[in-house]
Amino acid sequence: MKLFSYLNKKKKTSYKCDCCGIDYGEIPLCYGADYPDFYFSIPPEERNERIELKESLCVVDKKHFYHRGKLIIPIKNYSEDLIFNIWTSVSEDNFGKRMDL
Known part of the structure; x- marks a missing residue:
């Protein structure tokens, strides 16, 4: 629940990514894979x-x-959403329907 108390208080806290070493000005709210x-x-x-x-x-x-x-999850009392980019496997038929739409 620390994330929610952070968001409700809207403190300015930096976040350093363990993987890439980038220092962000705030906690990232969008996660997912490129592939x-x-x-x-x-x-x-x-x-x-x-x-x-x-x-x-x-x-x-x-x-x-x-x-x-x-996958978008609204965060109460905060102006931004928590977002997960998710890859799903689909059948060839459903993939074709998606492309048609």
Whole structure:
């Protein structure tokens, strides 16, 4: 619950990322991966040939289909939401319907 008490008081606290070392002026509220996990199972030298990647979709070998969506969680008494970017595997039929819409 420390995150919520921080947000309610709106203190200015910096946050340093353990992975990249970047020092942020405030706690980040958006999390997610740039690629679906399956992306990393393809050798790096083959990715350009085997993977079609756009901002919110990914196709691997023309048989594995992924869509990226956002899970948005409102935070009470705060002006911003907590956001998770999530990759999901979808069937080829549903992927086609998504592209048609």
